[in-house]
Amino acid sequence: MLRLIKRTWGIILRPSVHYSLGFLTFGGFLMGIVFWGGFNTALEVTNTEAFCTSCHEMSDNVFEELKPTIHYSNRSGVRATCPDCHVPHEWSSKIARKMQASKEVWGKIFGTINTREKFLNHRLSLAQNEWARLEANNSLECRNCHSAESMDITRQSPRAAEAHERFLFTGEKTCISCHKGIAHELPNMGQALLSPSAVHGN
Amino acid sequence: MIMKRLKNSAHIAALVLATLAPAGVAMAQETIATLRAGTPLAENAAPHAIAPVRNTDLRQVRNYPEQPPLIPHKTDGYQIDLNANQCLLCHSRTAIEISQAPMVSITHFMNRDNQFLASVTPRRYFCTQCHVPQAEARPLLENGFVDIDQVLEYVSGQEGN
Numbered sequence: 001m002l003r004l005i006k007r008t009w010g011i012i013l014r015p016s017v018h019y020s021l022g023f024l025t026f027g028g029f030l031m032g033i034v035f036w037g038g039f040n041t042a043l044e045v046t047n048t049e050a051f052c053t054s055c056h057e058m059s060d061n062v063f064e065e066l067k068p069t070i071h072y073s074n075r076s077g078v079r080a081t082c083p084d085c086h087v088p089h090e091w092s093s094k095i096a097r098k099m100q101a102s103k104e105v106w107g108k109i110f111g112t113i114n115t116r117e118k119f120l121n122h123r124l125s126l127a128q129n130e131w132a133r134l135e136a137n138n139s140l141e142c143r144n145c146h147s148a149e150s151m152d153i154t155r156q157s158p159r160a161a162e163a164h165e166r167f168l169f170t171g172e173k174t175c176i177s178c179h180k181g182i183a184h185e186l187p188n189m190g191q192a193l194l195s196p197s198a199v200h201g202n
Numbered sequence: 203m204i205m206k207r208l209k210n211s212a213h214i215a216a217l218v219l220a221t222l223a224p225a226g227v228a229m230a231q232e233t234i235a236t237l238r239a240g241t242p243l244a245e246n247a248a249p250h251a252i253a254p255v256r257n258t259d260l261r262q263v264r265n266y267p268e269q270p271p272l273i274p275h276k277t278d279g280y281q282i283d284l285n286a287n288q289c290l291l292c293h294s295r296t297a298i299e300i301s302q303a304p305m306v307s308i309t310h311f312m313n314r315d316n317q318f319l320a321s322v323t324p325r326r327y328f329c330t331q332c333h334v335p336q337a338e339a340r341p342l343l344e345n346g347f348v349d350i351d352q353v354l355e356y357v358s359g360q361e362g363n
Contacts, residue, residue, distance in 0.1 A: 069279055157275060158259045162302070182279075186286035 043098065049081040055108060058082070061119050065184045072183075085141045085183065086130070093140075124187035131176055139175035146175070237342055253339030262336065265349050270332035271304075277335055282328055289329045290322065 016024060045051055053059040063082075066072045071080040088094050106112075113119040113126075134141065148168055153161035167173040180186060241247040255276045262272040280288040292301035310326040311318045348356075 157257050159275065159303075167300075181281060181286065181288065185283075186281055186288070188285040 043094075046098070047083040047087055049083075052082040057108070057113050057119065061113075061116070062184050069183050080145070080183075084144065088137070088140060089144055093137075127180075127184075127187045131180060134176035135174060142175040142179075250339075253337035256336045256338055265347065273333050273335040275335065277330070280330075282330065287322075287327060287329070294321070 019027075053063045071085075073079070087097050111118075113122050148164075151164065151168075153164055156164065163178070167178070168175070238247060255278075256274065257276050259274050262274055264271060277289075282289065290306070291297060292303040293306050295305055297303070298305045306322055306326075308318070310322045311320075313319055313323050314325070
């Protein structure tokens with residue numbers, strides 16, 4: 001075993017005998033493009049609404065709930081698809097999230113939420129995962145589209161303007177602190193129902 | 203004997219109906235104002251544009267003291283079900299300091315035996331059963347409602363005469 005490793009290492013270290021430097025350089029460059037391109041393409045395929053809703057767990061539960069909301073259909077025709085909110089846009093964070101998502105593949109294989117009942121039982125913890133993630137990154141995925149700087153509160157309703165002035169602009173709260181349950185139904189809020197931590201608005 | 207009399211009266215009724223019916227139908231078509239606005243029954247009228255919801259956040263007048271207050275804002279997509287009540291996220295006792303919204307009335311904490319519970323009772327849980335937002339739309343039918351002040355004014359006016 002050790003000898004095999006040593007021999008391979010020796011081959012790697014030895015200059016090439018048959019292939020020219022140009023061939024190896026350009027060949028390596030071209031293969032790099034092919035592999036990196038392929039990797040990135042595959043990654044982006046997993047970042048589409050069609051991919052997310054190809055599982056019944058997503059298409060029958062959360063996707064159906066998204067449909068009547070303003071993030072799916074609205075006056076200006078801009079749609080936030082699943083990855084817009086659930087996957088960071090920046091590369092390194094995206095890869096980190098994708099690695100976490102391998103646990104979701106595990107869940108898919110072993111059917112953690114493969115029935116409506118199982119999904120409803122898990123709904124609170126699933127939602128809390130997302131709430132915690134968005135609280136931790138200061139609602140990054142919201143702010144990919146909605147920024148406080150470009151928010152014209154004079155065009156908002158008085159109560160929305162006041163709430164944003166008091167809590168958003170001061171940094172006291174982040175988007176998700178109040179805007180829970182805007183794209184999917186809320187889980188059983190139990191005692192949290194009467195807590196002031198969540199205020200609704202579209 | 204009785205049977206025969208019944209039969210006769212049935213005949214008469216049929217005769218009366220037969221003579222009156224065409225006139226009645228014509229009259230109904232002319233005089234009964236319906237929300238269909240003259241569209242024949244078998245056809246669908248072009249729907250009205252959906253009226254925008256009044257979103258002023260200004261409290262509206264109550265037409266009588268017991269009237270459930272109107273909702274002065276949009277409530278699109280508010281979830282009110284077994285899991286969550288999004289109205290209470292602002293209007294509950296504990297939320298109003300942050301939201302500055304009016305708290306649900308204390309009567310909503312009373313059960314049917316007039317005992318105050320810790321939170322909103324199940325029978326008062328579904329807000330939109332009584333509280334509704336208002337649309338910026340002309341009423342389809344005119345409403346002749348007058349409130350008690352106008353009634354009193356009218357009565358005192360009559361007494362004055």
